[in-house]
Amino acid sequence: MTAARDMFARHPRVSGSLHASCEDGWLPLIEDCLTKLEAFGLPIVIHRIREKMGALRINILTPTSLSVEDQRRWEDIIRAAEESSLKTCELCGNPGRLRQSETGTYATRCDAHQVI
Numbered sequence: 371m372t373a374a375r376d377m378f379a380r381h382p383r384v385s386g387s388l389h390a391s392c393e394d395g396w397l398p399l400i401e402d403c404l405t406k407l408e409a410f411g412l413p414i415v416i417h418r419i420r421e422k423m424g425a426l427r428i429n430i431l432t433p434t435s436l437s438v439e440d441q442r443r444w445e446d447i448i449r450a451a452e453e454s455s456l457k458t459c460e461l462c463g464n465p466g467r468l469r470q471s472e473t474g475t476y477a478t479r480c481d482a483h484q485v486i
């Protein structure tokens with residue numbers, strides 16, 4: 371969790387739930403997302419960031435002060451990060467894919483971390 375704390379500390383415009391309920395391999399995806407959202411120049415309020423069904427889920431409030439077009443761009447940035455998580459090992463950040471364990475648990479993992 372130290373890596374996550376350091377990552378959030380690099381983004382002083384971000385507030386809310388400064389916690390990522392996922393492994394560190396996805397932190398670069400989250401950080402890239404935050405960096406792109408910061409370009410809008412508005413506060414970034416995180417509701418929740420977590421892993422669900424093997425994918426990254428980022429819940430960040432969309433600022434209502436943005437135009438409808440910019441709200442769409444804002445949400446597209448978040449969606450792109452979520453989609454990238456399905457091609458990125460949650461543990462190490464290397465290329466991966468969505469896998470399912472024998473017990474039905476989903477996880478996105480590289481070949482080296484394929485045992486869920």
Ligand SMILES: [Zn+2]
Binds near residue numbers: 481
């Ligand atoms: Zn891996």
